Amino acid sequence: MITQCGVAADAGAPFMANAERLVLIADDDQGVRDALQFALRLEGIDVHAHSGPAELLADADLPRAACVILDGGMKQMNGFELLRRLRARNKQLPAIVLTNHATAGFRQQAGAAGVHLVLEKPLLDTALIDTLLIILGDC
Numbered sequence: 456m457i458t459q460c461g462v463a464a465d466a467g468a469p470f471m472a473n474a475e476r477l478v479l480i481a482d483d484d485q486g487v488r489d490a491l492q493f494a495l496r497l498e499g500i501d502v503h504a505h506s507g508p509a510e511l512l513a514d515a516d517l518p519r520a521a522c523v524i525l526d527g528g529m530k531q532m533n534g535f536e537l538l539r540r541l542r543a544r545n546k547q548l549p550a551i552v553l554t555n556h557a558t559a560g561f562r563q564q565a566g567a568a569g570v571h572l573v574l575e576k577p578l579l580d581t582a583l584i585d586t587l588l589i590i591l592g593d594c
Contacts, residue, residue, distance in 0.1 A: 476591050477519055480504040481511040482526040498584060508532040522590050527554040535568050549590045
């Protein structure tokens with residue numbers, strides 16, 4: 456059973472992504488990208504998943520993104536540096552950062568960067584989807 460804003464949804468319903476609800480993902484773990492893409496598309500959210508910062512920064516649809524989900528520990532560029540570059544283009548872009556180790560220092564750095572939510576991998580609850588639905592104005 457999939458819930459959206461606390462209301463059960465039909466898991467058998469077709470995927471209906473809305474172009475106004477674009478979420479961009481940058482994570483160097485293929486399994487994480489695939490799982491996020493699947494979960495968000497079940498919620499009717501359009502997703503572009505990228506394996507790294509350069510791909511995300513080159514995404515032609517970046518200007519219409521409603522939110523970004525970033526891996527905080529990518530080798531090419533950490534999530535906070537990527538967010539700084541993204542915010543230079545779109546100052547209001549909401550961000551969610553994923554990490555393997557959500558230390559107090561990491562959370563403090565995320566707060567200073569204006570991150571909406573820090574989630575520790577593996578993602579085992581509905582916090583990501585719940586937060587995205589709020590950001591997208593669905594709740």
